[in-house]
Amino acid sequence: MSECEVTTEPSAIALRMQQIKHKLVVLSGKGGVGKSTVAANLARSMSAKGFKVGLLDADIHGPSIPTLFNLADSTAKQFGNELIPLEADDIKLMSSGFLIADPDQAVIVRGPMKNKLLGQMLGDVDWGELDYLIIDCPPGTGDEPLAICQHIDLPDGAIVVTTPQEVAAADVRKSIQFCRKLDLPILGIIQNMSQFSCPKCGEPIYLFGKDGGRRICEKFNLAFLGDIPIDPAVGVSGDAGECFLKKHADSTTAQAFQSAVEQIDMALKRQHPTDEGECDSCCSGCSSSETCPTHA
Numbered sequence: 001m002s003e004c005e006v007t008t009e010p011s012a013i014a015l016r017m018q019q020i021k022h023k024l025v026v027l028s029g030k031g032g033v034g035k036s037t038v039a040a041n042l043a044r045s046m047s048a049k050g051f052k053v054g055l056l057d058a059d060i061h062g063p064s065i066p067t068l069f070n071l072a073d074s075t076a077k078q079f080g081n082e083l084i085p086l087e088a089d090d091i092k093l094m095s096s097g098f099l100i101a102d103p104d105q106a107v108i109v110r111g112p113m114k115n116k117l118l119g120q121m122l123g124d125v126d127w128g129e130l131d132y133l134i135i136d137c138p139p140g141t142g143d144e145p146l147a148i149c150q151h152i153d154l155p156d157g158a159i160v161v162t163t164p165q166e167v168a169a170a171d172v173r174k175s176i177q178f179c180r181k182l183d184l185p186i187l188g189i190i191q192n193m194s195q196f197s198c199p200k201c202g203e204p205i206y207l208f209g210k211d212g213g214r215r216i217c218e219k220f221n222l223a224f225l226g227d228i229p230i231d232p233a234v235g236v237s238g239d240a241g242e243c244f245l246k247k248h249a250d251s252t253t254a255q256a257f258q259s260a261v262e263q264i265d266m267a268l269k270r271q272h273p274t275d276e277g278e279c280d281s282c283c284s285g286c287s288s289s290e291t292c293p294t295h296a
C-alpha cells in the first residue's frame, strides 16, 4: 500500500467528481446477493451503449472487480500524485486489489485509514470525463458506503441489489433506511437470482422464493429496476473475467441487464427532469405514474 500513499485534499475529490455526470452506488445490506456481478454487468452494458464508464471497487477487504475483469494480477501505475486506472472493455477500473502486488494479501485497514484510502481512490485516480461512475460497495451499511457518500458529497443515486428471499430482504430494508438517513436517492431495486429456468422444459423455478424485491419496492414506494435470472453462465464468465454480455449477447440474462440500464437511465431522468432528454412522459405529464416513485 505504501507506494500509493498520496495525500488528497477534499477539493481534489470534488474536482474529479465534477467531471463525472452520474455517480451511482451499488449496495445491499446482504452479502453474496450479486452486487459486484450486477455492478460489473451494468458497467459493461453502459459501456457497450457508448457511454464513458468507470467502475470503482469500494470493497476494500474483498475486492471482486479485479477477478471479474481478469485483472487479478495487475497493479495500478502511479505518476506523481495520480493513480492511473486500469482499463478493460473500455471501462476505467480502480480497486484496492490494484494497489497491492500480491492478490492474496489481505488489506488490513480500519475506520479512518479506510476512509482515506477510499478518498484516494476517488480523488487521486485519473478518472477523466465519465458519463457514469459505478461504485461497487461491500455488504452492509458500514464504513465504505458511508465514506463514499461523504467524500462525493452524495452520489446521484443508489441501486439496491437483493435476492428474492426474506432473509435478504430483511437486510435490504436496512440499506433503504441507510440511504434515507443520508438523503441518498434510491434509484430502485434490482432483484438478482430471481428465478432459474429449467434447462429441459424452460419452466421457471423459484429457487429463492418469488418477488421479495418487488414487495420491498411496493412497501417503500421504490422503482423496480428489473429481475436478473440465475444463470450459471454468469458465474462462469465472472470467474473467468470474461464479458458475459458479449459472450451471451442473445440470452435472457443479457437482455435483463440491458433493460436494468434503461430503467436506471429513466430513474435518473425522473430525478433530474431538467437534464438533456427530459422525461416528459413522466415528470411533466406523469403518464407513467406506476413506475414513478416521485409521482406514484
Ligand SMILES: Nc1ncnc2c1ncn2[C@@H]1O[C@H](COP(=O)(O)OP(=O)(O)OP(=O)(O)O)[C@@H](O)[C@H]1O
Binding pocket: 030, 031, 032, 033, 034, 035, 036, 037, 038, 059, 062, 064, 137, 138, 139, 192, 193, 228, 229, 230, 231, 232, 233, 234, 235, 236, 238, 239
Ligand atoms: N444472476 C446470477 N446467476 C448466477 N450466478 C450469479 C448471479 N449473480 C451472482 N452470481 C454468483 O454469485 C456469487 C456472488 O456474487 P457477487 O460476488 O457478485 O456477490 P456480492 O453481493 O458482490 O458479494 P459480496 O457481498 O461478497 O461482495 C458469484 O459466484 C457470482 O458469480
Ligand SMILES: [Mg+2]
Binding pocket: 035, 036, 037, 059, 064, 136, 137, 138
Ligand atoms: Mg461484491
